[in-house]
Amino acid sequence: MNSEIIITKDFIEIGKLIKKIGLITTGGAIKVFLKNNIVKINNVTPQGRSTKVYPDDIIWINDDVYVVKREK
Template identity: 30%
Template sequence: MKKNVIISTEFITLGQLLKEENVVSSGGQAKWYLKENTVMVNSEPDDRRGRKLYDGDNVEVPNSGMFFIRKK
């Protein structure tokens, strides 16, 4: 599934994205999830929940789909 994620701030963190898209329910779960699953940010693996995602970034989450970050 491909989905646009519209942000109104300069960036969103990877952990916030996972929470907003209901992949996880808390920051602690996001940390665990990223250690156990390979999440791709702009076609490169990343396991930092604090990773800043900006307009134009693409995130692929296993079993959840691909998310395109777009600024409002």
């Protein structure tokens, strides 16, 4: 799967992005999600749930790929 995620600000935290995608339902679940899944931002493992994601970053979550775009 290859999808675009549209954001309205200069960045979004990885925890909020994963919640926006719908993979978790609460912000508190992100810690467990990051521990139990393979998540990469531009091929780098995020350091925590507040790691910032910027437009044009590529996010890998297990076998799915997402590209972050800024709303125009």
